[in-house]
Amino acid sequence: MHCQSQDFDTLDRRLIDCYQRDLPVCSRPFHAMAERLGASEEQVIERLQRLETLGVLSRVGPVFDHALAGASLLAAVAVPEEQRDAFAELINQVPGVNHNYAREHHYNLWFVMTAAEERSLDERLTQLETTLGRTILRLPMLESFHIDLAFAIPWAELEGI
Amino acid sequence: MSDFIWPSEEGGSKRLDAQDRAIVLATQAGLPLVSDPWGAVGEQVNMSGEEVLARMQAMLERGVIRRIAAVPNHYRLGYVANGMTVWDVADVDVERLGREIAAIEGVSHCYQRPRHRPHWPYNLFAMLHGRTREDVERQAQVLRACLGEACHGHRILYSSRILKKTGLRLATANPQTASTETDAQG
Numbered sequence: 001m002h003c004q005s006q007d008f009d010t011l012d013r014r015l016i017d018c019y020q021r022d023l024p025v026c027s028r029p030f031h032a033m034a035e036r037l038g039a040s041e042e043q044v045i046e047r048l049q050r051l052e053t054l055g056v057l058s059r060v061g062p063v064f065d066h067a068l069a070g071a072s073l074l075a076a077v078a079v080p081e082e083q084r085d086a087f088a089e090l091i092n093q094v095p096g097v098n099h100n101y102a103r104e105h106h107y108n109l110w111f112v113m114t115a116a117e118e119r120s121l122d123e124r125l126t127q128l129e130t131t132l133g134r135t136i137l138r139l140p141m142l143e144s145f146h147i148d149l150a151f152a153i154p155w156a157e158l159e160g161i
Numbered sequence: 162m163s164d165f166i167w168p169s170e171e172g173g174s175k176r177l178d179a180q181d182r183a184i185v186l187a188t189q190a191g192l193p194l195v196s197d198p199w200g201a202v203g204e205q206v207n208m209s210g211e212e213v214l215a216r217m218q219a220m221l222e223r224g225v226i227r228r229i230a231a232v233p234n235h236y237r238l239g240y241v242a243n244g245m246t247v248w249d250v251a252d253v254d255v256e257r258l259g260r261e262i263a264a265i266e267g268v269s270h271c272y273q274r275p276r277h278r279p280h281w282p283y284n285l286f287a288m289l290h291g292r293t294r295e296d297v298e299r300q301a302q303v304l305r306a307c308l309g310e311a312c313h314g315h316r317i318l319y320s321s322r323i324l325k326k327t328g329l330r331l332a333t334a335n336p337q338t339a340s341t342e343t344d345a346q347g
Contacts, residue, residue: 016238019231025218027210028196045194048231052191058234059191062217062226068177068185074274076281088324100325103245103318107281110245110318111325137281143256143273145263 007054011039012047016056023060071121072114076107076137084108087132094128096121107137177225180208184216192229240290244297245318246304247283249276254311255285262287262307267300282314294319 008016014037024032030048031041051057066072079087088100091111100111115121129136177185183206193201199217200210208216220226236243250258255273262285263271270288287304291297301317308315 016231016233020233021228021230023229023231025214025221025229027199027214029198030194030196041196045196049194051231052194054237055234056237058232060194060231061188061191062185062220062229063232064185064189065225065227068225074286085324092325097325100323101320102322102324103320105316105318107318109324110320137277139274139286141272141274143259145259145271145273 008056011037011043012051015044015047015051070114070116071118072112072141073121073125074110074112074139074141075125076110076139077132077134078107079109079132079134081108090131091128094124096124177220180206180212181216181220181225184208184213184220188217235290239292242291242294242297243320244289244291244294244301245320246287246289246301247316247318248285248287248304248308248312249282249314250285250308251311251313252284258308258311259285262304265300265303265307267291267296268304283316289317 015033018036019033023029026032028041030044034041034044037044048057048060052059077087077091084102088102088109091097091109092100094113096114097111098114100109102108103110113121113124115124125136125138184202187202187205192198195201197210199214202208203210203213206213217226217229221229259271259273262268267289268287269290270286272286273284274286276282276284289297289300289304291300297317297319301315305312305315
């Protein structure tokens with residue numbers, strides 16, 4: 001499920017704590033990180049590779065503006081709980097569905113759909129409503145208050161897991 | 162290959178030419194972990210390392226790239242409780258309060274979305290992450306107190322299962338593009 005905190009030493013923790021928000025964008029970023037952390041460039045690269053392999057880092061790289069993906073929308077639908085996975089399968093087959101979460105509510109399937117433009121997004125949703133025989137709650141983002149703060153990883157608390 | 166242009170939130174437009182797009186496709190799954198990552202990307206896209214770095218810096222300045230980071234997987238780090246909190250907040254206050262609760266610890270995303278009365282009265286969404294559901298409940302109480310009398314009701318929707326989670330698809334006229342990971346939450 002998740003990793004044990006003793007799997008991570010001080011260098012691992014500092015790499016995650018210091019660079020989860022921004023990497024130095026210079027000609028040799030891992031060298032710059034190594035200098036700051038008092039390690040060698042090889043060590044930094046080796047640790048990042050290990051943390052990626054463990055899945056603790058999903059990647060080391062750019063996070064793109066969501067508009068790059070075109071139009072996108074959060075959608076929800078209420079389906080019988082015992083047929084939930086079958087309905088989810090139908091939804092997941094539609095092009096552009098990239099997240100689908102079961103949630104504990106009357107609206108029990110929540111998915112994000114993207115398309116190159118609004119019109120094709122709308123058409124796909126209307127078609128999906130026919131396939132599912134259900135109305136889909138359409139919840140486009142009107143305003144984002146996202147400020148994208150770094151998380152404080154509770155290393156000490158994780159010791160107890 | 163024509164340029165790919167889309168409107169930005171600030172009202173201007175953002176443009177990706179063929180070279181930028183090649184860089185996006187080559188880096189979306191992560192940078193090569195080598196001493197000279199830009200040179201390694203450059204080899205894949207037929208550019209010098211200097212040009213790759215200069216273009217990535219320019220995309221950062223224009224906001225095409227939000228940030229370049231060591232992106233943690235919070236679930237792997239023990240944040241296993243994920244609660245989507247939804248709030249019915251007076252329309253006149255939603256913008257001010259949205260900004261306030263977005264700054265509270267534990268909130269990873271915060272958006273205003275349309276209501277669909279009578280089934281769905283909620284217009285403000287805040288995603289909370291904690292180690293346990295109790296953590297998430299505690300955070301939700303902090304949000305509830307912050308929203309005060311403007312809030313007419315709320316729910317916490319816990320995720321019970323992830324049924325699909327993949328990267329987004331880079332939207333271009335060219336269908337051969339691969340998947341692109343972004344910050345999108347719809």
